[in-house]
Amino acid sequence: MAPIDPHSFTDSTHPLTTHVALSLYLDFAISTIHGSAVLSLSAAFSGDLSLDSRSISIRKILDPKTLTPLPFTVSSSPDPIRGTQIVVSLSGHSSLLIVYSTSPSASALQWLSPAQTFSKTQPYVYTQCQAIHARSIFPCQDTPAARIRYDVVMNIPGSLSAVMSARHVRRRQPVPDEARLLDMESRWCGEDRAVEEFTMEQPIPPYLFAFAVGELGFREVGPRTRVYAEAAAGELLDAAAREFAGTEEMIGQGEKLFGDYEWERFDLLVLPPSFPYGGMENPRMVFLTPTVIKGDATGAQVVAHELAHSWTGNLITNTNNEHFWLNEGFTTYAERRIVEVVQGEDRATLNIGIGWRGLVEEMDRFKDNMEFTKLKNNQEGVDPDDVYSQVPYEKGFQFLLRIERQIGRAAFDEFLKKYIDTFKFKSIDTGTFLEFLKANVPGIEKEINLEMWTEGTGIPEDAYEPVSNIYTKIVSLAKEFKQGKMPEEDEVADWNGQEWELYLENLPKSCEPSQILALDKRYMLAESKDYEVKVSFLQLAISSKCREYYGQVEKTLKDVGRMKYLRPLYTALVQPTGGNHEEKLLAKRVFAESRETYHPIAQGVVESILSKHL
Numbered sequence: 001m002a003p004i005d006p007h008s009f010t011d012s013t014h015p016l017t018t019h020v021a022l023s024l025y026l027d028f029a030i031s032t033i034h035g036s037a038v039l040s041l042s043a044a045f046s047g048d049l050s051l052d053s054r055s056i057s058i059r060k061i062l063d064p065k066t067l068t069p070l071p072f073t074v075s076s077s078p079d080p081i082r083g084t085q086i087v088v089s090l091s092g093h094s095s096l097l098i099v100y101s102t103s104p105s106a107s108a109l110q111w112l113s114p115a116q117t118f119s120k121t122q123p124y125v126y127t128q129c130q131a132i133h134a135r136s137i138f139p140c141q142d143t144p145a146a147r148i149r150y151d152v153v154m155n156i157p158g159s160l161s162a163v164m165s166a167r168h169v170r171r172r173q174p175v176p177d178e179a180r181l182l183d184m185e186s187r188w189c190g191e192d193r194a195v196e197e198f199t200m201e202q203p204i205p206p207y208l209f210a211f212a213v214g215e216l217g218f219r220e221v222g223p224r225t226r227v228y229a230e231a232a233a234g235e236l237l238d239a240a241a242r243e244f245a246g247t248e249e250m251i252g253q254g255e256k257l258f259g260d261y262e263w264e265r266f267d268l269l270v271l272p273p274s275f276p277y278g279g280m281e282n283p284r285m286v287f288l289t290p291t292v293i294k295g296d297a298t299g300a301q302v303v304a305h306e307l308a309h310s311w312t313g314n315l316i317t318n319t320n321n322e323h324f325w326l327n328e329g330f331t332t333y334a335e336r337r338i339v340e341v342v343q344g345e346d347r348a349t350l351n352i353g354i355g356w357r358g359l360v361e362e363m364d365r366f367k368d369n370m371e372f373t374k375l376k377n378n379q380e381g382v383d384p385d386d387v388y389s390q391v392p393y394e395k396g397f398q399f400l401l402r403i404e405r406q407i408g409r410a411a412f413d414e415f416l417k418k419y420i421d422t423f424k425f426k427s428i429d430t431g432t433f434l435e436f437l438k439a440n441v442p443g444i445e446k447e448i449n450l451e452m453w454t455e456g457t458g459i460p461e462d463a464y465e466p467v468s469n470i471y472t473k474i475v476s477l478a479k480e481f482k483q484g485k486m487p488e489e490d491e492v493a494d495w496n497g498q499e500w501e502l503y504l505e506n507l508p509k510s511c512e513p514s515q516i517l518a519l520d521k522r523y524m525l526a527e528s529k530d531y532e533v534k535v536s537f538l539q540l541a542i543s544s545k546c547r548e549y550y551g552q553v554e555k556t557l558k559d560v561g562r563m564k565y566l567r568p569l570y571t572a573l574v575q576p577t578g579g580n581h582e583e584k585l586l587a588k589r590v591f592a593e594s595r596e597t598y599h600p601i602a603q604g605v606v607e608s609i610l611s612k613h614l
Helices: 234-243 247-258 300-308 325-343 345-365 391-407 409-423 430-440 450-455 469-481 497-505 513-523 531-543 547-559 563-574 581-597 600-613
Strands: 017-027 032-053 057-062 072-074 084-101 109-112 124-127 148-157 161-164 167-172 193-204 211-214 216-222 225-230 267-270 285-288 316-318 426-428
Touching: 057 072, 148 161, 148 211, 161 167, 161 193, 216 234, 216 247, 225 234, 225 247, 234 267, 247 300, 247 325, 247 409, 285 300, 300 325, 316 325, 316 409, 325 345, 325 391, 325 430, 345 391, 345 469, 345 497, 391 409, 391 450, 409 430, 430 450, 469 497, 497 531, 513 531, 513 547, 531 547, 531 563, 547 563, 547 581, 563 581, 563 600, 581 600
Parallel strands: 017 148, 225 267, 267 285, 316 426
Antiparallel strands: 017 032, 032 084, 057 084, 072 084, 109 124, 124 211, 148 193, 161 211, 167 193, 216 225
16 A cells, blocks of 8 residues: 555545535434435546545445445444544446435534524524544545545425535525435425535545535625625624625735636634634635634734635645645735735734744644644644644745745745646645755755754744734734833724734743733733633633632633634643643643533544543
């Protein structure tokens, strides 16, 4: 076997899947999908074909043309990271049909009961397939090296509607023939069922497969954009429409910088608070956490990031997670270029400053395993969710900024356009990028140590900490806090959440509890509606043993499931330098009470944090 990806059973000598046709019956009563998947390969193949799966029950595998059984085996003991290997014996086949059912514990799916939704009357389900969770929805070659087109027939309760990272074709009544292979004609065609059809005509990596089903409503935001959320969350929908009103302008700026927008639509779905990420760049249907809606339009920067993925990540994809910086470093660079045009240079510089602090903190997080401070790193035997960090985002951004500083912005812009045009709809690795860079910028390897940037640990000496009036002022005010001086009200009168976030990130790791109380009394940071500010403050309160805020910590951990907030708060409660018996008991109790409200990916991350320290 010649692995193509440390996180997949896919063999590099096998043909890759190019198209998947899915028929899915969503059974909310048992949190299960009954499905069939026709996988079409790039070429006919004879031999044992390996597929990835996780917590999936295989009922049968057939030749889709004759419906005769194909021999297959399922590994008896799942790999703790890759899941279960399915091996299908093919004899000159170019496609195969798999009939299966998912598990209620599928790692990509969060099933919400009506009580967990805004309406309190209808259930909800949504997916999160990055990094390696598509295999828990349908058996596949779950690696970004395999780019697939897909068609979906989705049978759902008639009172609900569906959205996908695909073009919506139509909504219609179920047809009995569609359910014959699933042996469930009567349920498929129940009076209270409907079918939604979707098609994705551009090839995407499996981790971008996405859908959500619930009682959904929407607002029009622009000619290419709608904002969706639960219909009962009318105020949330209205607030999202206001927050993201400038989306079309951002799309236009992205096109000027990086070329045509290839995906036709750029719709946004605001998910329930349990969504584990800030945003997910699913093409045509970006998923967002409600915590990005801040009321001051700064949440649109998350949208700018997900939009930038339309060129860097979705068009050009890392071939596996060891090269994740090719997705996120490029996208962070592209996001800040869009923000600079739309919201101004000061705002973009603040983003760089916050990112710089985050990168410095990640160096401390990985001080005992510096492998994960490299851009190109070894993830053999490593769960990508466990080492997810700001390194590929911020160190990757710094690398590209270093190239821009060397050759000039105009030349770098031309390079980027050529790079995107050359590799669009392809998956590449770091070596491919470096060869393209050296071919198109002759002599660059003599000016920049490319190997140090991509394979070296830590932050290179020629990285760039931003310099601007507003950045310098905020950092200076944070230093004064060490001497017991708080910022004056006139100094912070025009601050938004990002300014406060940068200020808090630059304060000492722990302070006197009296200082924390005084700062909050004046500026009400623990009550901030901006979770970036709230969580930064609460993290400081925990490390300073300011227990007056532990009620707010508990409430925050129960209100949201975004890992950007869960990870630092749980870590602050249990780490040896900050947590003691009382804090550890709090962390353990809150997780026990909140676990089922978190997405399975977030559950795993918190469990990993607690197991390390408890």
